[in-house]
Amino acid sequence: MKTTTKRLVFGISLLAGALTAPQVLASDDKFAAYREALAGDNPGEFWIDDGKKLFFEKRGPKKASLEQCDFGLGPGVLKGAYAQLPRYFQDTRKVETLEGRILTCMEKLQGIKPEEAVKMTYLNAAEEDSRPDDLTKIATYIAAQSNGMKFAVQPRNAQEQHALELGKKMFWRRQGAMDLACADCHANTKGKQLRGVDLPDMTDIKTAGKVMTAFPAYVLKDSNVRGQWWRNERCVLAMRLPWLKLGSEIDAALTLYMLNFASQSEEKIQVPGIKPRA
């Protein structure tokens, strides 16, 4: 990729714009224009290349690659793996998201502790300090192997059914210092805006399809690629709840709940997506 520097400079100038002129950038029209400008030239593509390298590299105390990781379709099968996650895994007895499963494999195959692997995904609330992390790179590489496919996340067993119900509970339960539920901002929100931003209805099949097929997504505001967990966490932070652990039961349940709607849509996975804020 010879246009690396050019693209990075473009990304940085966008970020600078976002920091100096937040009011102007907050308008949805402006963001649509940026999205179009970048559509053929998505800096998130670099995350795929970097993620591929990291996936095959022998890393960690056990000096192993992630090639033997089973994402649900058998060890090493990546094509279509993202489209059927989260799912229940016999070996861990947990419903796992893509990111959660990568953590499991990093620990099992490479000996890398989860605390090490997620250390620096999100540094401060102002996002000025947001920087690329390995886990999201690996997730973006694997997710891209399902490009062109529809999500197929329907509960197949009691554990996944339980996760769907738990996700629903987390989504609708009012809680946190702001007395809010995810549903207050993301269910029946047609025409509703939060501080000038349209609120996507995540219980609307079409909207859920559009939103979820784009993650991991290159987020212009952060000049960084953001995955499923981080998207949940950003809204959890807004609700002033405690920190949601990546790959935890509730993280997986929320993701499964929203992907269950997305799976009923015709939208196809196309990652890395590109988003103004998200």
Add this chain to the structure above:
Amino acid sequence: MNKKHYLTFALALAMAGTAHAESTPDWGDKISEKEFLEAAKRSFYLNDPKEFDRLLDETLEVCNATKNRPNAEQTKAILAREQKSIVYPKDGKLFGDWKKGQKVVEEAHGGRIGYPGFADADNPKHPNGANCYACHAIDPNFPQAGNMGPPLTNYGKLRPKNDAMVKYTYDKVYNSKATNPCSLMPRYGGPKHLLTPEQVADVVAFLLDPESPVNNPPVNAK
């Protein structure tokens, strides 16, 4: 009965047929509170066990259990409890400084809990803001606004200038659940929430003071 939530509920019912397979809205009713809280204990990182209290609240528990439709008895109990929780500034002044209030209304700092190694937690030395523009149009000069709550532009101009109005506004901002049991609006006062009594009084002034830009919109404002 809370009209706004009743409407939302009716809408949810009408849409349930398309969005969910069920015929009644389901807020994850198959998972008990106990089961949820156990999963939450495993899923949230706590710097301090007290942080878990953010998932526990007597009033929201009733709102969640009744899908924001508490019965008459529950409503009475909520309103009484929430009204009792309201604390007024020590000097007794519910009407503060609108310029200070303006900052509180605009800013969004406060109440975020971090994770060790993440510099994300809010700095307690920095005073909290309330981010009212998330849901309300207020000062029309402010470039962003949400519409989850009613517009508050000209709030003071359109209302009687008396102590009852000052108290109503103070109480609304300090504790929206004292007048509307399952209000969508967050409670802002008290140790579990973001603002001090003095800050609430400043916000009241921002809304009611005739000098405040809220009550002096530019001639050609929409």
